[in-house]
Amino acid sequence: MGEGYSSKTLDHLGLLSRVCREFDIAGQIDKLIPPQSQEQHVTTGQAVVAMLLNGLGFVNQRLYLVSKFFEDKPLDRLLTPGIAASHLNDDRLGRALDALYAHGVSTLFASIASQTMQQLGKQPKDAHLDSTTFLVHGSYNSDKGAETVLHLTHGHSKDHRPDLPQVALQLIRDHYSGIPLHMEALNELQQ
Known part of the structure; x- marks a missing residue:
């Protein structure tokens, strides 16, 4: 009797x-943020790639559902052999997000963008700066004087809703290729 065959869905992933x-x-992320313990099955870089894949295939789901998303996916092809869907649990992904925050996401983004441009053999000469605001709903501690990096504020809103709390995102991209070079979250946009 021959070997059994099975199929798994890749879709666009x-x-x-x-x-x-x-x-x-x-690999770039793992060079900057080394593993936190020898027992972890998934590195921070692998967790980020898993979250990218998840974000393009299972939008607006909570971290605890990521492992369910990967149950029918061929993780040995999408990520690395040896990683099981159960390894991509909310605890591991949350720790990866904490490590990214501790390192600095804007610094990490700029480093990856720089390496990508080098690999493509591109030398950006012109850049385009764009910004946008995101409305935020719910109760946050920015008003209570707690130590936060980003304070949600009321102010100039591109959605014309100055009554709602918002956060701003600024992006600089290469003018010709459109590749993002720098990204930073801001408290508010200046008029």
């Missing part, structure tokens, strides 16, 4: 996985 592998996104 194979393309994103290949791009992440081509530019060694996980």
Whole structure:
């Protein structure tokens, strides 16, 4: 009797996985943020790639559902052999997000963008700066004087809703290729 065959769905995730592998996104992150323990099955870089894949395939789901998303996916092809869906649990992904925050996400983003441009052989000469605001709903501690990096504020809103709390995102991209070079979250946009 021959070996049994099985199939798993890749959808569009194979393309994103290949791009992440081509530019060694996980490896770049792991060089800057080394593993926190020898027992972890998933590095911070691998967790980020998993969250990217998840974000393009299972939008607006909570971290605890990420492992469920990957149950029918060929993780040995999308990420790395040896990683099981159960390894991509909310605890590991949350610790990866904490490590990214501790390192500084804007610094990390700029480093990855710089490496990507070098790999592509591009030297940006012109750049385009754009910004946008995101409305935030709910109760946050910015008003209570707690130590926070980003304070949600009321102010100039591109959605014309100055009555709601908001946060701003600023992005600088290469003018010709459109590749993002720098990204930073801001408290508010200046008029």
